[in-house]
Amino acid sequence: MKLFASLRLRLAALFQRSQINAEIEEELRSHIEHRADDLERSGLDHAEALRRARIEFGGSEKYKEECHEALGGNLIDSFLQDVRLAFRVLRKSPGFAFAAIFTLALAIGANAVVFGIMDGLILRPLNVPQSESLYGTEYGDYSGFQSYPNYIDLRDRNRSFEDLAAFNFVFVGLDTGNNPSLATGYATSGNYFDVLRLQPYLGRFFHSSDEHGRNSAPYVVLTYGYWHSRFQDDRSVLGREIQLDKHAFTIIGVAPPDFRGTVLFISPDFFMPIVNQEQVAPGNVLDARGNMRGVFETFGHLRPGVTPAKATADVNAVGASLAKTYSKEVSHKDSTLSRQGLTSFSGAARAFVAGLMLLAGLILLAACANLGSLFGAHAADRAREVALRLALGSSRNRILRQLLTEAMLISLAGGTLGVMGSVALLRRLSMWQPFAGAPVHIPVSPDAKIYLVALVLAIVSGFLFGIVPVRQVLKANPYEIVKAGPTGKVGHRLTVRDALLVVQIAICAVLVTSSMVAVRGLLRSLHSNFGFEPHNAMLVGTNLTMAGYSADKVPPMQKRMIDAMETIPGIERVGFVNNYPPLVYASGSRANVFKNETTELRQSNIAAMPYRYEVSPGYFNAAATSLLAGRTFTWHDDTSAPPVAVINPDLAGKLFGSVINAVGGYYRMQDGTRVQVVGVVENGKYLSVTEDQQPAMFLSALQSPSSAAYLVVRSRRDPQELGAAIRSKMRELDAGLPVTTDTWSGMLSVVLFPSRVATASLGVLGMMGAVLSITGIFGMAAYSVNKRLRELGIRVALGAQRAEVLQAALGRAFKLLAFGSAAGLLLGILASRVLAFIVYQATPRDPLVLGGVVVAMALLGLIATWIPAQRALSVDPMILLHEE
């Protein structure tokens, strides 16, 4: 019964707060009136009696609160009350609320996006069962497991993996019946899907039991995405015969929807057995132990109890023994195992994400500093209100709780906004295909983890800056503040708020500096000398294997293609290069070369390892690579003529000491061939725009033909039009040959991708930094003008000039701005050294950048102080003095 009554009262207290409040108030009023009646009877007049009664009664606010507590005034109840009050307070100062929420949303959003990227790239394993024990060898020139026989040996000899699978990339012309188009696939070992423990979505997978030697398993498993886009979810594709590079294959299954291959970035269209790889990649001989293009990576589940370190040692031991047994074909260098998915790219991805996280952390720090000063100013504005409440008997505890509730409301609102923005951005990012036509995507998908991280960040930062004004409140002496009035003097010593503002401006200046350095570097790298001219050049990708040409028919067909191109109006020069031209897909191969007099062609005697290109006559003309000495190739430099080469000055220097000595000189290849240098062309960039100068040699394509080649077509015609003309001309030549047409500048996007992404991220973060400094400076300036309105009014009344008024009102804000910017600029210059590794020619010692940063920060200051300055200038002393 008693319990029930008390429960009822508690509930009543919770739900009928206002009613109870009214009741308490009425009761207290009734008390005071009764007392006043008594006092009146003793001879006081009514008004005086009431006044005395109130004074005797004491602080009614305090007693009201105590009554509520006595009634079981509980946490939820006072919390709700706090929330309501906080809402009211924030509505009363919309500028503050907006600035704080916006700042926080920016910071939380930036961090959530970066976390999402990190989650997608690094934290999240492949989308397969038990992926935590799935480890793979790293791809690399020296790990030694890139040939199929080596993979087989590793698979059979290791004692660490339950089973080991291998895969390689293949790029084929896929024809479902007179419509060849390019497709990207994985050539995989038969046990690939079994090692991954996957079940097909449709049909069946191929297995080890399907492999019976070379070209024995003509099966294709489609990825769900490709089945959807190319075959429109047609379930009858199972059993259908299709052509890969003119070889018949049968579709036997479709992989599950969430499986997109075993390299995170590159999602294939289909899977085929690696034993059939040679059919789509001629020359990629399956059984050749020295064929380092046979396998991309190998991976498997570690056996229970085997640590990655143990497995690494095991794998390296096998590699070492292979290198010993097959000393001619196999070279092995110790490498480490890593979680499958990012293996070959993990270093770059990690560095990139770490850089992003650092920057996003800076943004968060700047935002917190910003919020700290905002909250400080806000609390100072409310000092009088707080003092009044304290004077009326409200407890300090209660007021602190109130301030923290406000901070929480702001952090939740900002966090929610930030998360919404970041989720939208991440969704866009996961749909994004950075390179048209290439199966590259960024595997991010926003999930609960991101919401949680954002929430925690929001709440933690909310508490951090919510605490800033606490000291102010605790120290507050109500009587002093109430006496002093709202225009309490602004101190001239450095306050915590000032320090926060300087820190924040410095951080923002760092971001602005870095983004400017990056943008400038990117612009420069786009206009630097690559050793060829990418503008007005079209690349036509062809692979004659895809149309079924045998090796002897390749050179004549390539000549025919060149001749055909030359008949298209507007095409000035044409040539071709085998495989890939420089700076395309960051793909290049190196060769060992020896001086002519070297007799023992051992590793230790290698004179240089130049990039190796095989180019046709006319290539240098078409690429606009200038000839420094000697001659370029002619159509007579074919297999019946002695081997010749054109080299760059860097290689000339390494082999012959100078360019002049090089022409006519000889050097040796790894296989012993003597090659004569007939010409020297200018230095260039080959693999990446940021590389140091590298040696390069160009051999005659007629002497080492390849079915895969890029035609380089120089023309000033519109690329769209030109591309169409080229494709129709190629169809006339051979309708069964898939061709790609891209501008060379466009193809550079892949090598420029890292610096582009870095520049874009820095640009966005720089903008965020700029916006944050604007709100920060604005808050500070508006606050200080507000505080000193009366003083400014007196100055105006006493005849101060506009400049003097501005100096008085905003001098401090500008001083802090200058100080913060200078500090930030210095730090930014230091930070930019790091940038130079990613962005080509990023140098902070660039007067344009330095000037740009100074101008940008000054502009930011101007924008941010404009409104407060106007306010200060429009002070009307009469009105102000009346007010007081």
Added chain:
Amino acid sequence: MPEQAQLLPGTLDLLILRAVALGPLHGYGILLRIGQISGNALLIEQGALYPGLFRLVRQGLLKTSWGTSENNRRAKFYELTAAGRKRLREETANWNRLVAAIASALSVQPEEV
């Protein structure tokens, strides 16, 4: 006005219960009654009475009803519940024991120890 003593902690509740035991009273009336029965010897801050009253109501020792006072004003009246009556008896007995003990302790002369 006679010299007033500060209230010992915890004694306000007992005084309220005692005051109300003589008949329903409103808050101000309780204050006057305590003054009357203690010979105005105790100092009670007026507002401090109310949290005490609310506490007792919550404990189920008092019940309330709104009515009209002798001054013809609306007021909330408090009266004892059965539990309140019982608590008053117990507390009174406790208090008497305590007072007797303390008094005897304080009245001991040095030579009696």
